[in-house]
Amino acid sequence: MWSPGFLPTTTDEAAETLLDSPPLAVFTGLLGEPVATEALARLAQDLAWQRPTLRLFGREHPIPRHQVWMGSPEARYRYSGRDFTPEAWHPDVATIRDAVVERLDAAGITAHFNSVLLNRYADGEERMGWHSDDEPELGLDPLIAAVSLGAERPLRFRWKTREAEAFNAWLPHDSLLLMGPGVQRRLQHALLPRRLPGLRISLTFRLVKAETSGD
Structure with missing residues:
Protein backbone atom coordinates (compact mmCIF):
# COMPACT_ATOMS: atom_id res chain seq x y z
CA MET A 1 0.00 0.00 0.00
CA TRP A 2 1.19 3.46 -0.85
CA SER A 3 1.73 5.75 2.12
CA PRO A 4 0.72 9.41 1.59
CA GLY A 5 3.71 11.57 0.78
CA PHE A 6 5.79 8.69 -0.55
CA LEU A 7 5.99 7.49 -4.13
CA PRO A 8 7.21 3.89 -4.03
CA THR A 9 10.24 2.85 -6.00
CA THR A 10 9.05 1.35 -9.26
CA THR A 11 10.72 -0.64 -12.00
CA ASP A 12 8.55 1.24 -14.51
CA GLU A 13 11.16 2.83 -16.78
CA ALA A 14 8.47 5.08 -18.29
CA ALA A 15 7.77 6.80 -14.96
CA GLU A 16 9.24 10.17 -14.00
CA THR A 17 8.94 11.45 -10.44
CA LEU A 18 8.46 15.22 -10.39
CA LEU A 19 7.99 15.54 -6.63
CA ASP A 20 8.48 13.10 -3.78
CA SER A 21 6.41 15.07 -1.28
CA PRO A 22 3.67 15.59 -2.13
CA PRO A 23 3.89 12.80 -4.71
CA LEU A 24 3.66 13.88 -8.33
CA ALA A 25 4.72 11.67 -11.24
CA VAL A 26 4.24 11.18 -14.99
CA PHE A 27 3.90 7.74 -16.62
CA THR A 28 4.15 7.49 -20.41
CA THR A 37 -4.85 7.60 -31.06
CA GLU A 38 -7.99 5.62 -31.89
CA ALA A 39 -9.43 6.44 -28.46
CA LEU A 40 -8.71 10.14 -28.99
CA ALA A 41 -10.61 10.14 -32.29
CA ARG A 42 -13.61 8.26 -30.91
CA ARG A 51 -19.54 24.28 -22.74
CA PRO A 52 -21.33 25.32 -19.56
CA THR A 53 -21.24 28.79 -18.10
CA LEU A 54 -19.81 29.38 -14.64
CA ARG A 55 -20.47 32.32 -12.33
CA LEU A 56 -17.33 34.28 -11.50
CA PHE A 57 -17.42 37.58 -9.63
CA GLY A 58 -21.16 37.83 -10.17
CA ARG A 59 -21.10 37.29 -13.94
CA GLU A 60 -21.73 34.26 -16.14
CA HIS A 61 -18.84 33.16 -18.37
CA PRO A 62 -18.66 30.20 -20.79
CA ILE A 63 -15.68 28.01 -19.97
CA PRO A 64 -12.77 28.27 -22.48
CA ARG A 65 -12.96 24.57 -23.42
CA HIS A 66 -15.55 21.77 -23.70
CA GLN A 67 -16.17 19.15 -21.06
CA VAL A 68 -18.12 16.05 -20.02
CA TRP A 69 -18.64 14.79 -16.46
CA MET A 70 -18.87 10.98 -16.47
CA GLY A 71 -19.04 8.18 -13.94
CA SER A 72 -21.15 6.05 -11.65
CA PRO A 73 -24.62 7.38 -10.73
CA GLU A 74 -23.62 8.37 -7.20
CA ALA A 75 -20.72 10.53 -8.40
CA ARG A 76 -22.51 13.87 -8.34
CA TYR A 77 -20.16 16.83 -8.21
CA ARG A 78 -20.40 20.55 -7.38
CA TYR A 79 -18.00 22.96 -9.08
CA SER A 80 -18.08 26.77 -9.18
CA GLY A 81 -21.63 26.90 -7.90
CA ARG A 82 -23.03 24.30 -10.31
CA ASP A 83 -24.09 20.71 -9.76
CA PHE A 84 -23.01 18.09 -12.30
CA THR A 85 -24.73 14.73 -12.70
CA PRO A 86 -22.48 12.16 -14.42
CA GLU A 87 -23.14 10.65 -17.80
CA ALA A 88 -22.80 6.87 -18.05
CA TRP A 89 -19.35 5.41 -18.68
CA HIS A 90 -18.35 5.39 -22.34
CA PRO A 91 -16.68 2.04 -23.19
CA ASP A 92 -13.40 3.69 -24.18
CA VAL A 93 -13.31 5.75 -21.00
CA ALA A 94 -13.97 2.67 -18.88
CA THR A 95 -11.08 0.93 -20.66
CA ILE A 96 -8.78 3.88 -19.97
CA ARG A 97 -9.88 3.91 -16.31
CA ASP A 98 -9.00 0.24 -15.95
CA ALA A 99 -5.61 0.82 -17.62
CA VAL A 100 -4.87 3.60 -15.12
CA VAL A 101 -5.75 1.40 -12.15
CA GLU A 102 -3.60 -1.43 -13.54
CA ARG A 103 -0.62 0.85 -14.18
CA LEU A 104 -0.80 2.33 -10.70
CA ASP A 105 -1.19 -1.11 -9.15
CA ALA A 106 2.01 -2.20 -10.89
CA ALA A 107 3.73 0.75 -9.17
CA GLY A 108 2.43 -0.34 -5.77
CA ILE A 109 -0.39 2.22 -5.64
CA THR A 110 -3.95 1.10 -4.90
CA ALA A 111 -6.54 3.32 -6.55
CA HIS A 112 -10.28 3.29 -7.21
CA PHE A 113 -12.14 5.81 -9.35
CA ASN A 114 -15.89 6.26 -9.80
CA SER A 115 -15.84 9.36 -11.98
CA VAL A 116 -13.89 11.37 -14.52
CA LEU A 117 -13.91 14.92 -15.83
CA LEU A 118 -13.07 15.03 -19.53
CA ASN A 119 -11.87 18.32 -21.00
CA ARG A 120 -11.52 18.91 -24.74
CA TYR A 121 -9.09 21.61 -25.89
CA ALA A 122 -9.39 22.37 -29.60
CA ASP A 123 -5.98 24.09 -29.67
CA GLY A 124 -3.43 25.80 -27.47
CA GLU A 125 -5.61 28.86 -26.94
CA GLU A 126 -8.22 26.91 -24.98
CA ARG A 127 -7.29 26.66 -21.34
CA MET A 128 -7.97 25.93 -17.67
CA GLY A 129 -7.29 28.57 -15.01
CA TRP A 130 -5.48 28.21 -11.69
CA HIS A 131 -7.23 25.86 -9.26
CA SER A 132 -6.91 22.86 -6.98
CA ASP A 133 -9.13 19.80 -7.17
CA ASP A 134 -10.07 20.11 -3.52
CA GLU A 135 -13.86 20.06 -3.52
CA PRO A 136 -15.44 18.47 -0.40
CA GLU A 137 -16.83 15.59 -2.47
CA LEU A 138 -13.28 14.33 -3.03
CA GLY A 139 -12.44 13.98 0.66
CA LEU A 140 -9.22 14.93 2.38
CA ASP A 141 -6.04 14.69 0.27
CA PRO A 142 -7.45 12.83 -2.75
CA LEU A 143 -5.50 10.79 -5.26
CA ILE A 144 -6.20 12.06 -8.77
CA ALA A 145 -4.98 10.55 -12.05
CA ALA A 146 -5.05 12.57 -15.27
CA VAL A 147 -4.64 10.98 -18.72
CA SER A 148 -3.60 13.12 -21.71
CA LEU A 149 -4.47 12.23 -25.28
CA GLY A 150 -3.46 14.30 -28.29
CA ALA A 151 -1.27 17.39 -28.50
CA GLU A 152 1.42 17.67 -25.84
CA ARG A 153 0.99 20.61 -23.47
CA PRO A 154 2.50 21.56 -20.10
CA LEU A 155 0.44 21.66 -16.92
CA ARG A 156 1.79 24.50 -14.79
CA PHE A 157 2.10 24.00 -11.01
CA ARG A 158 2.65 26.59 -8.30
CA TRP A 159 2.97 26.27 -4.52
CA LYS A 160 0.20 27.92 -2.52
CA THR A 161 2.78 29.17 0.00
CA ARG A 162 5.20 30.17 -2.79
CA GLU A 163 7.81 28.08 -0.93
CA ALA A 164 9.49 27.14 -4.21
CA GLU A 165 9.46 28.09 -7.88
CA ALA A 166 6.53 27.22 -10.13
CA PHE A 167 7.23 24.45 -12.64
CA ASN A 168 5.82 22.66 -15.69
CA ALA A 169 4.74 19.05 -16.03
CA TRP A 170 4.87 18.27 -19.74
CA LEU A 171 2.13 15.80 -20.66
CA PRO A 172 2.67 13.99 -23.95
CA HIS A 173 0.09 11.97 -25.85
CA ASP A 174 -0.84 8.73 -24.02
CA LEU A 187 -0.31 23.26 -4.95
CA GLN A 188 -2.46 24.79 -7.66
CA HIS A 189 -2.29 23.89 -11.34
CA ALA A 190 -3.39 25.45 -14.62
CA LEU A 191 -3.35 24.73 -18.34
CA LEU A 192 -2.20 28.09 -19.61
CA LEU A 199 -6.53 18.75 -30.29
CA ARG A 200 -6.00 17.57 -26.72
CA ILE A 201 -8.39 15.63 -24.47
CA SER A 202 -7.65 15.17 -20.78
CA LEU A 203 -9.40 12.64 -18.55
CA THR A 204 -9.06 13.41 -14.84
CA PHE A 205 -10.11 10.37 -12.82
CA ARG A 206 -11.22 10.79 -9.23
CA LEU A 207 -13.21 9.18 -6.43
CA VAL A 208 -16.28 11.12 -5.32
CA LYS A 209 -17.27 10.22 -1.79
CA ALA A 210 -20.92 9.16 -1.77
CA GLU A 211 -21.46 10.33 1.79
CA THR A 212 -20.41 13.91 0.94
CA SER A 213 -21.82 14.29 -2.58
CA GLY A 214 -24.76 16.54 -1.74
CA ASP A 215 -28.02 17.05 -3.60
Missing part, protein backbone atom coordinates in the same frame (compact mmCIF):
# COMPACT_ATOMS: atom_id res chain seq x y z
CA GLY A 29 2.84 4.88 -22.84
CA LEU A 30 -0.34 4.13 -20.90
CA LEU A 31 -2.42 2.55 -23.68
CA GLY A 32 0.11 2.09 -26.46
CA GLU A 33 -0.48 2.67 -30.14
CA PRO A 34 -2.69 2.58 -32.11
CA VAL A 35 -5.08 2.30 -29.14
CA ALA A 36 -4.38 5.77 -27.75
CA LEU A 43 -13.93 10.41 -27.79
CA ALA A 44 -13.71 13.60 -29.83
CA GLN A 45 -16.54 12.37 -32.05
CA ASP A 46 -18.77 10.29 -29.76
CA LEU A 47 -19.20 12.36 -26.62
CA ALA A 48 -21.83 15.04 -26.07
CA TRP A 49 -19.31 17.78 -25.33
CA GLN A 50 -20.67 20.72 -23.35
CA SER A 175 0.58 9.83 -20.66
CA LEU A 176 -0.70 9.55 -17.10
CA LEU A 177 -0.13 12.23 -14.46
CA LEU A 178 -0.42 10.99 -10.88
CA MET A 179 -1.32 13.66 -8.33
CA GLY A 180 -1.04 11.96 -4.97
CA PRO A 181 -2.26 12.93 -1.50
CA GLY A 182 -1.21 16.45 -0.58
CA VAL A 183 -0.88 17.82 -4.11
CA GLN A 184 -4.28 19.53 -4.08
CA ARG A 185 -3.75 20.88 -0.58
CA ARG A 186 -0.32 22.33 -1.25
CA PRO A 193 -2.70 29.24 -23.22
CA ARG A 194 0.21 28.54 -25.57
CA ARG A 195 0.72 28.77 -29.30
CA LEU A 196 0.64 25.03 -29.70
CA PRO A 197 -1.56 23.46 -32.40
CA GLY A 198 -3.62 20.34 -32.12
